[in-house]
Amino acid sequence: MSDSHHHDHAHSDVSTLTDIQKRVKALESILVDKGLVERDVIDQIIEHFENKVGPHVGARIVARAWVSPEFKKSLLADATNAINGELDFAEVGQHLIAVENSDELHNVVVCTLCSCYPWDVLGLPPVWYKSAPYRSRVVSEPRSVLEEFGLDLPQDTKIRIWDSTAETRYLVIPQRPKNTELMSEAELADLVTRDSMIGTSDVLTTADQVNT
Amino acid sequence: MSDSHHHDHAHSDVSTLTDIQKRVKALESILVDKGLVERDVIDQIIEHFENKVGPHVGARIVARAWVSPEFKKSLLADATNAINGELDFAEVGQHLIAVENSDELHNVVVCTLCSCYPWDVLGLPPVWYKSAPYRSRVVSEPRSVLEEFGLDLPQDTKIRIWDSTAETRYLVIPQRPKNTELMSEAELADLVTRDSMIGTSDVLTTADQVNT
Amino acid sequence: MNSIHDLGGMQGFGPIAPEDDELTFHLSWEGRVLGLQRSILFLGLWNIDVFRHAQEKIQAIDYLSWSYYERWVHTLTATALERGLFDQDELRVGKSLSGESPIATKKLTMKSINKAYVRGNFERIGDSQPEFSVGDMVVTKQTHTSLHTRLPRYARDKLGTVIAIRGRHVFPDSVVAHGSEDSQWLYTVEFEGCELWGDAVDPTISNLIDAFEPYLSRV
Amino acid sequence: MNSIHDLGGMQGFGPIAPEDDELTFHLSWEGRVLGLQRSILFLGLWNIDVFRHAQEKIQAIDYLSWSYYERWVHTLTATALERGLFDQDELRVGKSLSGESPIATKKLTMKSINKAYVRGNFERIGDSQPEFSVGDMVVTKQTHTSLHTRLPRYARDKLGTVIAIRGRHVFPDSVVAHGSEDSQWLYTVEFEGCELWGDAVDPTISNLIDAFEPYLSRV
Numbered sequence: 127m128s129d130s131h132h133h134d135h136a137h138s139d140v141s142t143l144t145d146i147q148k149r150v151k152a153l154e155s156i157l158v159d160k161g162l163v164e165r166d167v168i169d170q171i172i173e174h175f176e177n178k179v180g181p182h183v184g185a186r187i188v189a190r191a192w193v194s195p196e197f198k199k200s201l202l203a204d205a206t207n208a209i210n211g212e213l214d215f216a217e218v219g220q221h222l223i224a225v226e227n228s229d230e231l232h233n234v235v236v237c238t239l240c241s242c243y244p245w246d247v248l249g250l251p252p253v254w255y256k257s258a259p260y261r262s263r264v265v266s267e268p269r270s271v272l273e274e275f276g277l278d279l280p281q282d283t284k285i286r287i288w289d290s291t292a293e294t295r296y297l298v299i300p301q302r303p304k305n306t307e308l309m310s311e312a313e314l315a316d317l318v319t320r321d322s323m324i325g326t327s328d329v330l331t332t333a334d335q336v337n338t
Numbered sequence: 339m340s341d342s343h344h345h346d347h348a349h350s351d352v353s354t355l356t357d358i359q360k361r362v363k364a365l366e367s368i369l370v371d372k373g374l375v376e377r378d379v380i381d382q383i384i385e386h387f388e389n390k391v392g393p394h395v396g397a398r399i400v401a402r403a404w405v406s407p408e409f410k411k412s413l414l415a416d417a418t419n420a421i422n423g424e425l426d427f428a429e430v431g432q433h434l435i436a437v438e439n440s441d442e443l444h445n446v447v448v449c450t451l452c453s454c455y456p457w458d459v460l461g462l463p464p465v466w467y468k469s470a471p472y473r474s475r476v477v478s479e480p481r482s483v484l485e486e487f488g489l490d491l492p493q494d495t496k497i498r499i500w501d502s503t504a505e506t507r508y509l510v511i512p513q514r515p516k517n518t519e520l521m522s523e524a525e526l527a528d529l530v531t532r533d534s535m536i537g538t539s540d541v542l543t544t545a546d547q548v549n550t
Numbered sequence: 551m552n553s554i555h556d557l558g559g560m561q562g563f564g565p566i567a568p569e570d571d572e573l574t575f576h577l578s579w580e581g582r583v584l585g586l587q588r589s590i591l592f593l594g595l596w597n598i599d600v601f602r603h604a605q606e607k608i609q610a611i612d613y614l615s616w617s618y619y620e621r622w623v624h625t626l627t628a629t630a631l632e633r634g635l636f637d638q639d640e641l642r643v644g645k646s647l648s649g650e651s652p653i654a655t656k657k658l659t660m661k662s663i664n665k666a667y668v669r670g671n672f673e674r675i676g677d678s679q680p681e682f683s684v685g686d687m688v689v690t691k692q693t694h695t696s697l698h699t700r701l702p703r704y705a706r707d708k709l710g711t712v713i714a715i716r717g718r719h720v721f722p723d724s725v726v727a728h729g730s731e732d733s734q735w736l737y738t739v740e741f742e743g744c745e746l747w748g749d750a751v752d753p754t755i756s757n758l759i760d761a762f763e764p765y766l767s768r769v
Numbered sequence: 770m771n772s773i774h775d776l777g778g779m780q781g782f783g784p785i786a787p788e789d790d791e792l793t794f795h796l797s798w799e800g801r802v803l804g805l806q807r808s809i810l811f812l813g814l815w816n817i818d819v820f821r822h823a824q825e826k827i828q829a830i831d832y833l834s835w836s837y838y839e840r841w842v843h844t845l846t847a848t849a850l851e852r853g854l855f856d857q858d859e860l861r862v863g864k865s866l867s868g869e870s871p872i873a874t875k876k877l878t879m880k881s882i883n884k885a886y887v888r889g890n891f892e893r894i895g896d897s898q899p900e901f902s903v904g905d906m907v908v909t910k911q912t913h914t915s916l917h918t919r920l921p922r923y924a925r926d927k928l929g930t931v932i933a934i935r936g937r938h939v940f941p942d943s944v945v946a947h948g949s950e951d952s953q954w955l956y957t958v959e960f961e962g963c964e965l966w967g968d969a970v971d972p973t974i975s976n977l978i979d980a981f982e983p984y985l986s987r988v
Contacts, residue, residue, distance in 0.1 A: 149842055150798045152863030153805055156855050159865035162812060164878045168804030174886050175803060176793045198825070219888025221935060238777030238921050240821055241837065246888060250789050250803075256837045258610070258782035265777045265923060265976055266694055266966045274785055285974045289777065291919045292955055292979035293817075293891040294935055322835075341719055361623055362579045365586055365646030368636045371646035374593060376659040378587035380665070386667055387584060388574045393621025433716060448700050449556030452602055453618065458669060462584075464572050468618045470563035470829070477558045477704060477757055477911055478747045486566055495757045501558065502738045505598075505672040506716055506762035533568075553781035554773075554829075559913055562772035562829050610773075610781050614830040692967040694778055707926070750970040 129185060157165030178216070181219040182250035184297060185318035187215065189311045191224075192302040202226060205297060209247075218246035219295075225288065226299040227325075232279055234272070235288045236264045242290035244297050248320055255324065265289060275326040298325040306332070389429070392461035393532035396509060399427065399459060400535065401527035402438075404514040414438060417509060421459075423477040430458035431507075437500065438511040439537075444491055446484065446537030447500045448476045454502035456509050460532055467536065477501060487538040510537040518544070551603070552694055552703060553609040559704040559747070563614075580619040587622055588666045592658045596633060598670075599722035603698040604629045672720040674733035681738060681763055686712045688766040690739070698726035701765045704746055705757065709769065710739040715760070721762055735763040770822075771913055771922060773829040778966070779924040781942035782833075797836040811885045815852060818941035822917040823848045875905070891939040900982055901956060905931045906949045907985040917945035920984045923965055924976065928988065929958040932977070940981055947950055954982040 157163040187209060191198035200208040205222040209215045222244055225233040237243065238261050243251040254260050264271045268285045272278075279285070288296045300322040306314060309332075317334075321327035369375040399421060403410035410432045412420035434456055437445040449455065450473050455463040466472050476483045478537035480497045484490075491497070500508045512534040518526060521544075529546075533539035557563075575581045591598060604625040605613075613621065630636055633653065640647050648741060658666055690705040693699060700722050716736040724732035743755035770884040776782075796798045810817060823844040827835070834873050849855055852872065877885055899908060912918060919941050935955040943951035961972035963978065 146839060146842060147798045148863075149846065149860075150801050150805070152860055153799060153842075153846065153849075155806065155863045156859050156865055157808060160855070160868070160873070161868045162870060162873050162876055164876070166879055167808060167877050168801055169805040170809050170879065170882055171885060172794075172800035176800065179886075196933045217887055220890040220892060220971055223935075236777075238923075239775055239919065240824060250793055251786065253795070253837070254785050254787045255787065258776055258779075258833060259785045262776040262779040263785070266962075267969065268974055269971055271785065275787065275805070283973065285971075286959070287974065287976050289921065289924075289976065289978045290934070291921060292941075292981070293888075293938060294955070294957075294979050295888075332834055358620060358623060359579045360644075361627065361641075362582050362586070362639055365630075366582060367644045368640050368646055369586065369589060370624050372636070372649070372651045372654070374651060374657055375589045376657070378660055379589060379658050379663055380582055382660065382663055383585035383588050383666060384575075384581035388581065391667075392574075426631075429668055431670040432673060435716075448558075450704075451556055451700065452605060458608045462574055463762065464568065465564050465576070465618070466568045469566065470557055470560075470614060471566045474557040474560040474563055475566070478751065479745075480755055481752055483566065487568065493754075495754065499755065499757050500742070501702065501705075501757065503702060504716070504722075504762070505669075505719060506738075506760050507669070508737070542659075551781065552779050554779070559772050560773070560829075561915060562770065562826065562832075564828050607781065609783050610779075611830065613781075615832070689912045692964075693969065694966045695969065696780060745911075747913045750912065750914065 141165050156201040157255050171296065175245070175250055179246060181318075181320035181323065182315070182325045183249070184244070184247040184320070186311075187297070188299055188318045188323065189315035191299055192314055198226075198299070201299070216246075218244075221294045222247065222297060223294050223330065224297050227285070227301045229283075230299075231284045231286060232272075233286050233288060233296075233298045234264060234268055235262060235290065235298060237290040238262070238265060239289075239291060242295060243297035246295075247297055250322060252320070272326060277327050298323050300329045303329055303331050332334065350536050381456050387457070387462055390398075391458060393530075393535065394527070395428065395461070395533045396456070396532070397527040398458040398523075399509070400511055400530045403510060403511055404526055405523050410438075411513070413511070417464035428458075430456075430492045433506045434459065434509060435506050436509045436511050439513045441495070441513075443496045443498060444484075444537065445466070445510045446474060446476060446480055447502065447510060449502040450477060450524060451501075451503060452473070454507060456507035458507075459509055464532070484538060487533065489539050510535050512541045515541055551606040551696055551698065553606045553608075554613045555606050555608075556703045558702045577619075583619045583622050583626070587626060589658045590626060590630070590635075591670070592662075592666045593654055593656050595635060595653055596629060597720070597725060599698060599720075600629060601625055602722070603726045606698065673716070673717045674720060674731060676718050676733055678718075678734040678735070680715050680718075680737075681682075682712045682715075682735075682766060682768070683716040684712055684714060687769040688712055688737075688739060688761075689769050690761065691765050695723075697723065698766075701721050701761065702759065705741060705759050705761075708741055708745050710741040710745070712737045712766075713740045714738040716760060719762070721764070723762070723764070737761050737763070737766065739766070770825040770915055770917065772825045772827075773832045774825050774827075776919045789869060791964045796837050796838075802838045802841050802845070805983075806845060807885045808877045809845065809854075810889070811881075812873055814854060814872055815848060815891075816939070816944060818917060818939075818944040819848060820844055821941070822945045825917065859953070892936045893939060893950060895937050895952055897954070899934050899937075899954040899956075901931045901934075901954075901987070903931055903933060906988040907931055907956075907958060907980075908988055909980065910984050910986070914942075916942065918942050919985075920980065921978065924958075924960060924978050924980075927959040927960055927964050929964070931956045931979050931985075932959045933957040935979060938981070940983070942981070942983070954983065956982070958985070 189199050202222045205224040209218050241256040249274050317330045324327045403413050413436045417436040418432050421430050453468040479501050530544045534541045632692050662722045718733045719736045721732045721734040724730050741757045743751045909927050937952045938955045940951045940953040943949050958980045960976045962970045
């Protein structure tokens with residue numbers, strides 16, 4: 127990447143640079159050539175992060191916590207071990223920390239210094255999460271940020287802003303919506319959005335689902 | 339200035355934009371057209387800042403302070419009034435503050451928030467003074483900045499960094515070089531550089547002058 | 551504001567690059583921008599603090615990309631439009647479409663031009679006595695306002711010593727927030743380097759700012 | 770470092786722009802960069818902290834101009850060159866000119882690939898007991914290092930409360946400064962919003978960071 131190229135494109139996350147494609151190709155070829163990375167490995171990693179992990183993983187964890195008080199208890203005590211102890215979940219890395227919303231407390235997660243994110247359970251971070259506007263603002267004015275995401279919290283709800291500054295990762299456990307007593311765990315998981323597990327929005331209601 | 343134009347040029351202080359020339363022309367025409375500014379005024383202001391004010395003004399003030407202990411005393415007490423009280427100096431604005439270097443103390447001036455500068459006595463600020471690298475670094479690591487300017491201070495010299503955060507302006511009175519007892523005030527003024535009055539370099543010595 | 555303009559103590563902007571025999575203006579239009587700026591300040595429609603706040607509102611990438619005088623052009627234009635000195639149509643065609651400006655009361659002529667050269671005096675006489683004396687230990691305010699302040703981020707919530715009282719001056723924060731001069735006592739406050747930058751800093755340095763009285767509390 | 774990466778509490782970057790139905794990758798090469806990054810971390814030649822410090826060294830205007838994955842490409846290349854994983858000539862032609870890398874000892878194969886998916890464990894067992902307990906009031910360090918730290922600028926020299934002990938972890942500051950893991954106790958520290966942002970801030974907010982023991986002192 128030459129010093130001159132950065133003036134040639136916009137500062138969005140979307141750009142089409144032949145230069146950068148060539149650079150990426152070169153890097154990959156060198157690593158394969160030097161015997162450091164087997165040929166299909168990169169494709170396999172892409173496949174994993176495009177299709178295997180994603181918010182559906184976190185959503186299943188949240189739904190399980192909603193239906194199983196015992197699982198929720200162990201999740202809040204040590205999320206990594208709780209998840210890895212349940213046979214039907216894929217392994218997640220150390221140290222995942224689950225923080226629970228309530229009527230009195232709302233949690234929101236950011237990484238101001240880079241873009242740390244619980245990839246194991248939420249997949250790839252969205253562009254806005256990695257962007258300067260979110261990283262700069264949410265720590266000092268969370269309420270106005272959340273309003274922009276459509277989340278109007280009561281004025282007396284306490285807000286905790288968790289900044290991922292070490293190798294811990296945070297997963298927000300949103301509140302279970304009312305009138306969902308008859309829903310199955312799988313149906314509940316469908317209500318859990320990615321943003322609700324970052325803390326920037328609420329879960330869907332059954333009404334939202336009908337509308338979409 | 340459209341939102342798109344800022345990607346088209348380098349981030350130096352030097353650019354050649356037809357767009358911006360047109361914009362400047364438009365602004366000037368509108369002000370003249372509305373009767374707010376007489377036609378030749380802009381040219382006259384340019385002439386003033388290109389030719390009338392400049393480091394030579396500050397240099398004469400410093401030289402006077404070197405030869406006249408009385409003037410130096412009043413300069414350090416209230417620089418604006420001291421200068422405006424001397425008939426052969428042009429009027430300077432409020433509130434100029436003179437700070438004096440000594441063997442024990444070195445002064446350096448910056449404006450971290452914008453680029454405040456004592457235009458009356460030093461003329462237009464140099465590009466480096468207005469630049470992000472100087473404004474960011476000199477407050478916390480003055481010694482390495484001064485070294486880059488070629489000024490190696492003794493390790494025990496105290497450094498005061500004056501940040502122009504209000505409508506006060508700072509002028510550094512550098513130390514009078516040794517072996518200049520026989521020089522005239524005008525000759526002394528020739529030793530005083532712009533940067534020595536900002537605090538980023540020393541005055542010239544008579545040896546420097548021979549070399550240049 | 552905590553915009554990119556508040557640069558003190560930041561890192562990562564590359565080397566300082568002094569030029570030999572630097573030109574007064576690098577491009578011909580730059581001088582004209584200076585002339586425009588001085589003229590508009592003379593007209594007294596808004597003061598330098600409003601101009602500075604407009605600079606702070608420039609987005610970071612633009613602030614760093616644009617040259618000094620490019621930022622001036624942007625700010626001058628944005629503020630003039632906002633205040634109604636002229637409108638977008640006039641800007642587009644580059645002439646007045648509505649005769650004289652409704653908001654201007656002064657005119658800069660060749661006769662009055664000397665007043666455009668000398669800096670304005672922002673000192674104001676008032677009844678109050680300064681709250682602090684030279685030698686007083688003070689602590690600066692913690693603030694992260696989205697409005698204008700002249701208390702830089704590196705000097706907030708820090709312990710310092712008043713070393714001079716500079717008179718009573720127009721308070722920039724009030725000028726920008728609600729257009730009133732609200733003059734306040736101004737002090738020069740000195741901070742030990744380690745108070746601002748930590749114990750690893752060069753022990754011979756101290757930092758000084760000019761701080762308005764509302765920025766300070768007694769320790 | 771106090772580079773532009775330390776964004777917490779800054780202003781002036783424009784609106785947050787969430788996308789509807791955001792794509793996993795916006796451009797095809799972005800996925801390949803992720804694959805490269807995961808592969809290189811697996812090789813264990815340098816850890817994530819070195820990668821982060823390389824990001825901090827990107828100049829501000831580039832940091833803000835480049836997309837996330839563009840920054841990765843830059844950082845990955847710069848670090849690999851610096852550490853001698855390959856050289857400029859190899860980068861230019863896009864193949865190895867010197868056979869196997871002299872510094873690599875591992876190889877990522879389809880058999881070992883699961884290890885490239887799961888995050889590494891940075892917890893380390895040591896003899897020392899944690900200095901602080903849950904409920905302790907602590908003050909964070911004042912520091913403006915040009916090296917790596919995970920103590921953000923907004924949370925320096927501030928009073929907080931330990932709310933959790935997270936175990937003993939690799940200390941990023943030491944990894945970058947001298948390549949040693951130097952593991953340290955890690956705490957979650959909570960700060961009242963007004964302590965960080967001043968009295969004008971929303972009184973219902975608090976901020977939490979994960980702070981290594983060397984960042985903290987007892988009040």
